[in-house]
Amino acid sequence: xxxxxxxxxxxxxxxxxxxxxxxxxxxxxxxxxxxxxxxxxxxxxxxxxxxxxxxxxxxxxxxxxxxxxxxxxxxxxxxxxxxxxxxxxxxxxxxxxxxxxxxxxxxxxxxx
Amino acid sequence: xxxxxxxxxxxxxxxxxxxxxxxxxxxxxxxxxxxxxxxxxxxxxxxxxxxxxxxxxxxxxxxxxxxxxxxxxxxxxxxxxxxxxxxxxxxxxxxxxxxxxxxxxxxxxxxxx
Numbered sequence: 303x304x305x306x307x308x309x310x311x312x313x314x315x316x317x318x319x320x321x322x323x324x325x326x327x328x329x330x331x332x333x334x335x336x337x338x339x340x341x342x343x344x345x346x347x348x349x350x351x352x353x354x355x356x357x358x359x360x361x362x363x364x365x366x367x368x369x370x371x372x373x374x375x376x377x378x379x380x381x382x383x384x385x386x387x388x389x390x391x392x393x394x395x396x397x398x399x400x401x402x403x404x405x406x407x408x409x410x411x412x413x414x
Numbered sequence: 415x416x417x418x419x420x421x422x423x424x425x426x427x428x429x430x431x432x433x434x435x436x437x438x439x440x441x442x443x444x445x446x447x448x449x450x451x452x453x454x455x456x457x458x459x460x461x462x463x464x465x466x467x468x469x470x471x472x473x474x475x476x477x478x479x480x481x482x483x484x485x486x487x488x489x490x491x492x493x494x495x496x497x498x499x500x501x502x503x504x505x506x507x508x509x510x511x512x513x514x515x516x517x518x519x520x521x522x523x524x525x526x527x
Contacts, residue, residue, distance in 0.1 A: 343459075350507075351451075351459065353515035362515050394459055398513075402475040403449070403461040 304328050304397050308406035314414045321382040323409045325395035330375050332399070339398035342371055342380045345408075346391040354393075355380065387413065416440040418510050418518035425524045426500050433496040434521045436510035443491035444468040447513040450484060450495045452506040453520075460506075464513075465493055500525045 305328040315321045323342075331338045342355040353362045355371035358378060368383040382389055390413060395406040421435040436448065450462040463474035465484040472484050483496045493510055500523075507520040 350509055350517045350520045351511075352517065356515065396459070401473060405459040405461070408458050 303402055304331070304400055304404050306395055306397055306404050306406040308393075308395055308409050310409060311407070312410045312412065314412050315382075315385045316414050317387065318384050321385050321389075321411055323380045323393055323395075323411075325373075325378045325380070325406050327376045327378075327397055329400075331378075331397050332375065337399075338374070340371075340373070340378050341396045341398065342369075343394045343396060343405075344389075344391055345394065346388075349391075351394065382411070385411070385413070416512075416516045418512070418516055420508075420510060420518040420521045423522040423524070425526065428501055428525055428527055430500050430525075431496060431498040432500060432523050433494055434508050434510075434523070436493045436495070436518050438491045438493070438512070441512075441514070441516075443486075444488055448484075448486070448493040449511045449513065450482075451509045451511055453509070454503070454506045457506075462495070462508075467493060497523075502526065 307326045309324045331340050338358050340358050343351040344354050345351045354365050354369050359371040370381050372379050392408040392410050394408050417439045419437045424432050426432050444467045447464045449464045452460050462478050465472045467486045481498050486493045502525050505525045507522050509520050510518040
């Protein structure tokens with residue numbers, strides 16, 4: 303199974319300041335079809351997960367443009383350009399290149 | 415708009431089975447695979463498997479093979495996940511999610527004697 307490792311575990315951020323989360327996979331996430339199936343999910347407290355970013359850098363419908371994804375191969379990053387109060391929650395990276403689908407352990411974003 | 419509405423919370427005794435439903439609307443049900451993911455209290459996300467609503471074909475995570483069954487009823491755009499021989503560590507919120515990015519609200523399954 304592909305292991306997804308996220309850092310940091312927790313990210314205290316000042317409102318209006320940027321935040322960055324890293325995700326590393328134990329093997330390349332480039333699929334044989336040429337796509338890289340790396341997604342980012344947001345889970346606000348008491349809510350189900352919500353898709354933010356798919357295939358490294360594509361924002362899902364309705365996701366604010368302060369969220370951006372980047373990376374390639376085994377190293378990926380989610381950036382929030384200016385953190386807002388509604389961004390508090392746990393963020394997960396997820397790979398769907400190879401079965402079983404696997405998730406990172408999560409990064410908690412909280413306001414300082 | 416796309417909606418996945420799951421069945422309500424369940425309390426089961428160890429050794430019992432539970433069947434969770436996920437009713438889809440707002441898109442073509444047979445057009446996207448349906449995944450099932452669970453989350454134990456205070457823990458991360460664990461993928462259980464998927465079902466192809468068009469063919470009924472399934473792919474289960476190795477851990478769940480032999481004790482999870484995913485089915486669907488295309489006439490009512492509903493997917494089901496049944497977990498048998500429940501243990502206390504199966505206590506979790508179970509989510510359905512489509513391959514095009516939509517998640518259900520979750521179903522809490524509590525296993526307790």
